[in-house]
Amino acid sequence: MKRIICFDIETTGLEYLRGDRCIEIGAVEMIDGQITDNTFHEYINPDGKIIPPDSYMVHKISNAFLEDKPKMAVVAPKFLDFIGNSPIVAHNGLDFDFPFINHELSLVGLPQIPKGQQLDSIVIARNRLFGPKSYSLDALAKWYGISLTARADAHGALIDAEILAKVYKELENTEPAPDISEIIAEQHKAFLNHPKIGSDFPHRTFSVNEEELNAHNEFIKQIQA
Numbered sequence: 001m002k003r004i005i006c007f008d009i010e011t012t013g014l015e016y017l018r019g020d021r022c023i024e025i026g027a028v029e030m031i032d033g034q035i036t037d038n039t040f041h042e043y044i045n046p047d048g049k050i051i052p053p054d055s056y057m058v059h060k061i062s063n064a065f066l067e068d069k070p071k072m073a074v075v076a077p078k079f080l081d082f083i084g085n086s087p088i089v090a091h092n093g094l095d096f097d098f099p100f101i102n103h104e105l106s107l108v109g110l111p112q113i114p115k116g117q118q119l120d121s122i123v124i125a126r127n128r129l130f131g132p133k134s135y136s137l138d139a140l141a142k143w144y145g146i147s148l149t150a151r152a153d154a155h156g157a158l159i160d161a162e163i164l165a166k167v168y169k170e171l172e173n174t175e176p177a178p179d180i181s182e183i184i185a186e187q188h189k190a191f192l193n194h195p196k197i198g199s200d201f202p203h204r205t206f207s208v209n210e211e212e213l214n215a216h217n218e219f220i221k222q223i224q225a
Helices: 054-057 072-083 097-107 121-128 136-143 157-172 180-191 208-225
Strands: 003-013 022-031 035-044 088-091 116-119
Touching: 003 054, 003 072, 003 097, 003 157, 022 072, 022 097, 022 157, 035 072, 035 157, 072 097, 088 157, 116 121, 121 136, 121 157, 136 157
Parallel strands: 003 088, 088 116
Antiparallel strands: 003 022, 022 035
16 A cells, blocks of 8 residues: 655745744545545644745735644644654655744654655656646646636645645656657757758859849838838
């Protein structure tokens, strides 16, 4: 049995080293490539950290809503128990989600998610897909025809984790992109060897005849008229 967890977080801001906190965790279980009904979802009291307006506009989670929610010290052990030793996937996770959640875990004295468990779907997508102009979660969902209706009003950790699970399932079934570096090199070589490229560009070695000169002068008169 192959078990994988797709997860996402919402936060008060982007900089945990300056005090930003995690305020929502959502996670979805996949077993043998199929999304199950087993999920994890918790809102988290940020322990006094104020949610700025720009962050609120993204996830629509307010400090008032979080007042009666449990703090990370309560939520984190349950989250670690849910993921267990399974590989865990996050979108752009290596740059954001994993460092952020590991910082939160360190604050409450719990073990961090090890590198060996971390998978980043944006890295996988870049290695497997040529076509998308963007590799954001929205762009990949649209690429695979996955509905984004659920997040039309606001982002949510569980909503995004569910979308990520659907994207990851598609990525798992997508063949890795071929290495085209050799093809590009051959095309570049062919371009440079073209007779009109470089110092060997062919040039005219005979004079213009009267008929060509008259045709040229007539053309010039027409475009200057």
